[in-house]
Amino acid sequence: xxxxxxxxxxxxxxxxxxxxxxxxxxxxxxxxxxxxxxxxxxxxxxxxxxxxxxxxxxxxxxxxxxxxxxxxxxxxxxxxxxxxxxxxxxxxxxxxxxxxxxxxxxxxxxxxxxxxxxxxxxxxxxxxxxxxxxxxxxxxxxxxxxxxxxxxxxxxxxxxxxxxxxxxxxxxxxxxxxxxxxxxxxxxxxxxxxxxxxxxxxxxxxxxxxxxxxxxxxxxxxxxxxxxxxxxxxxxxxxxxxxxxxxxxxxxxxxxxxxxxxxxxxxxxxxxxxxxxxxxxxxxxxxxxxxxxxxxxxxxxxxxxxxxxxxxxxxxxxxxxxxxxxxxxxxxxxxxxxxxxxxxxxxxxxxxxxxxxxxxxxxxxxxxxxxxxxxxxxxxxxxxxxxxxxxxxxxxxxxxxxxxxxxxxxxxxxxxxxxxxxxxxxxxxxxxxxxxxxxxxxxxxxxxxxxxxxxxxxxxxxxxxxxxxxxxxxxxxxxxxxxxxxxxxxxxxxxxxxxxxxxxxxxxxxxxxxxxxxxxxxxxxxxxxxxxx
Numbered sequence: 001x002x003x004x005x006x007x008x009x010x011x012x013x014x015x016x017x018x019x020x021x022x023x024x025x026x027x028x029x030x031x032x033x034x035x036x037x038x039x040x041x042x043x044x045x046x047x048x049x050x051x052x053x054x055x056x057x058x059x060x061x062x063x064x065x066x067x068x069x070x071x072x073x074x075x076x077x078x079x080x081x082x083x084x085x086x087x088x089x090x091x092x093x094x095x096x097x098x099x100x101x102x103x104x105x106x107x108x109x110x111x112x113x114x115x116x117x118x119x120x121x122x123x124x125x126x127x128x129x130x131x132x133x134x135x136x137x138x139x140x141x142x143x144x145x146x147x148x149x150x151x152x153x154x155x156x157x158x159x160x161x162x163x164x165x166x167x168x169x170x171x172x173x174x175x176x177x178x179x180x181x182x183x184x185x186x187x188x189x190x191x192x193x194x195x196x197x198x199x200x201x202x203x204x205x206x207x208x209x210x211x212x213x214x215x216x217x218x219x220x221x222x223x224x225x226x227x228x229x230x231x232x233x234x235x236x237x238x239x240x241x242x243x244x245x246x247x248x249x250x251x252x253x254x255x256x257x258x259x260x261x262x263x264x265x266x267x268x269x270x271x272x273x274x275x276x277x278x279x280x281x282x283x284x285x286x287x288x289x290x291x292x293x294x295x296x297x298x299x300x301x302x303x304x305x306x307x308x309x310x311x312x313x314x315x316x317x318x319x320x321x322x323x324x325x326x327x328x329x330x331x332x333x334x335x336x337x338x339x340x341x342x343x344x345x346x347x348x349x350x351x352x353x354x355x356x357x358x359x360x361x362x363x364x365x366x367x368x369x370x371x372x373x374x375x376x377x378x379x380x381x382x383x384x385x386x387x388x389x390x391x392x393x394x395x396x397x398x399x400x401x402x403x404x405x406x407x408x409x410x411x412x413x414x415x416x417x418x419x420x421x422x423x424x425x426x427x428x429x430x431x432x433x434x435x436x437x438x439x440x441x442x443x444x445x446x447x448x449x450x451x452x453x454x455x456x457x458x459x460x461x462x463x464x465x466x467x468x469x470x471x472x473x474x475x476x477x478x479x480x481x482x483x484x485x486x487x488x489x490x491x492x493x494x495x496x497x498x499x500x501x502x503x504x505x506x507x508x509x510x511x512x513x514x515x516x517x518x519x520x521x522x523x524x525x526x527x528x529x530x531x532x533x
């Protein structure tokens with residue numbers, strides 16, 4: 001085993017040295033950028049799920065896969081069709097009010113509250129409000145904020161975050177995978193989320209602009225998050241005190257405690273919420289794009305290492321600085337371009353990985369990781385054959401590659417492999433400076449995690465105090481989920497080539513390791529996923 005590891009690391013060192021001496025790093029970066037130029041062009045109109053621009057981009061990717069000689073691995077050639085329901089909330093025909101006895105105080109949809117379009121909404125609802133802290137159910141860590149509460153017929157109100165002693169992935173997973181199930185079991189009829197300024201990476205004013213877009217959910221009801229309509233909304237933290245005015249508690253103090261990761265009380269808000277919600281629902285069709293590089297080992301070739309990214313973005317929306325196309329150059333045309341270039345590198349190197357490598361480009365990430373959820377639950381290969389996922393979602397090659405931020409590195413044996421390859425190539429892993437962003441559950445690797453597949457999400461690292469930290473912060477403030485994520489932004493093409501070389505080396509290392517990736521013994525995800533056929 002030790003000799004295998006040493007040989008693998010030595011191969012990474014050789015690969016790194018060869019890459020450093022290659023005179024065409026910029027040329028490699030330009031090839032990567034050319035894919036982005038197609039997908040993020042005005043002609044693609046922001047690649048909204050199911051739109052002509054997204055379909056044109058999907059055809060472009062499939063053509064690149066075919067040109068590289070990769071095997072089609074969808075259900076229809078390179079494609080795996082996915083059906084959705086699109087729901088648009090008509091805010092101008094909807095209303096929300098806080099009710100205290102006979103007095104109803106209207107809330108302003110937009111400035112005060114945003115209604116979610118990602119789950120089926122009820123047309124009418126009136127129910128008492130109960131604050132349940134962070135709303136986390138993690139009994140294995142001694143934390144269950146629903147214990148002892150009577151939530152039958154009530155709307156739960158939660159604040160983002162969690163106890164400081166819990167890791168970001170643990171808190172994020174509990175919120176994403178467990179909260180709604182626990183609320184339904186407790187009889188709750190709705191959920192209102194209070195984001196914290198510390199955890200918000202999109203300003204509320206920009207969220208208001210995005211709220212007019214349709215949300216989506218999978219058309220197959222068996223794959224949904226909830227059974228039937230459920231009221232879901234978020235409240236502007238600058239206006240959230242309105243919900244607490246009758247509770248006897250100071251929201252400013254609660255917010256400070258939440259941002260410090262302190263334990264929170266649970267209590268009734270002594271108000272009800274009355275809402276009338278008008279929506280439009282339509283059918284949308286899109287597809288995942290899947291290609292396969294077959295493995296060379298007689299036994300291991302039946303197993304698959306997935307390399308993934310998402311092709312969709314936000315389409316056309318409210319204009320900002322005169323531009324209404326949300327181009328999505330970094331988010332995530334850049335990740336898709338990396339997948340193509342990683343596949344090209346493997347073909348150019350005439351790599352013969354022992355395991356097969358699946359290149360999976362998913363749709364509807366921006367609508368709630370829906371395309372990756374569909375693939376992870378209904379893969380085009382035997383579900384038990386999926387052994388790892390390496391995902392890229394806006395890796396952000398905006399500065400030279402020195403550090404790698406890898407979500408999930410501390411959860412499985414993949415973290416050790418990622419670290420070994422990084423060290424061999426002269427890079428270092430760094431932690432997430434913003435664990436309360438819930439980033440771990442907001443990228444497509446999380447769909448594989450929930451299906452029981454050890455997974456990583458990779459991007460450029462930006463340790464606190466470095467120039468990269470400020471660049472990333474400015475980018476999120478000014479470009480993330482806005483039309484400014486376009487082809488005019490400064491990008492380090494050599495750094496992009498370096499990143500692609502790293503992911504190529506890591507993927508080959510995982511594919512060639514005779515030992516299948518495993519969850520760490522202390523990982524909350526070790527029992528994730530249904531039994532695999």
